[in-house]
Amino acid sequence: MEFRAADLLHYAALFPAAVAGERQWKAARVQILSGPAWTLFEAGRPVLLCGLYPLHSGILEAWLMMPPHRRPGAAALRFLLESAATGLPERIVIARIDDANPAGRRLARLAGFVPVDEFLPGTAIRTWVRPAAGNVTRHAHA
Numbered sequence: 001m002e003f004r005a006a007d008l009l010h011y012a013a014l015f016p017a018a019v020a021g022e023r024q025w026k027a028a029r030v031q032i033l034s035g036p037a038w039t040l041f042e043a044g045r046p047v048l049l050c051g052l053y054p055l056h057s058g059i060l061e062a063w064l065m066m067p068p069h070r071r072p073g074a075a076a077l078r079f080l081l082e083s084a085a086t087g088l089p090e091r092i093v094i095a096r097i098d099d100a101n102p103a104g105r106r107l108a109r110l111a112g113f114v115p116v117d118e119f120l121p122g123t124a125i126r127t128w129v130r131p132a133a134g135n136v137t138r139h140a141h142a
Contacts (some may be wrong), residue, residue: 004078006037010046014067031063037085050079052093062095062130078111092129099124 011028014117020139028049031037037051055061097104105115117124120127 002041004036004041006032006039006049006051008032010039010049011065013046014049014065028065031065035060036087037084038079040079052083059092059094062093075140095128096120096125096129097128099126 001008008029011025011032015024015028031051031053033048035051035052035054038044038049040050048064050062050064053063072126095104095108097108108115108128111130113130115126115128118127120123
């Protein structure tokens, strides 16, 4: 298992055009090119992508992209958080997880995230926070 800098070819290998539509391609492009992003390789093959998207001043959003047959990426999430802690220690890291996603909620808890009472408008997608320096507070938008 190894992490390498992510690129759009890794995304294309994981999500062929028949699986990922134009909307997903555009979203992946923004995430991969906007902040630090990595691909997890196992046996020389890409298995998932992850990264930190600069959401607001001082706030990064952790993201994972994996094919539906993959199990949640605990190793990738740990790598992301360690990268943020060492390279960007002053930043708060958030994740957005649908309340109907028990695997995502479990993974977030294992990684030290805590849920807050903030949702994307009109959805059940809740914000989870793993703050800088262990200071748990409700994050504020810039």
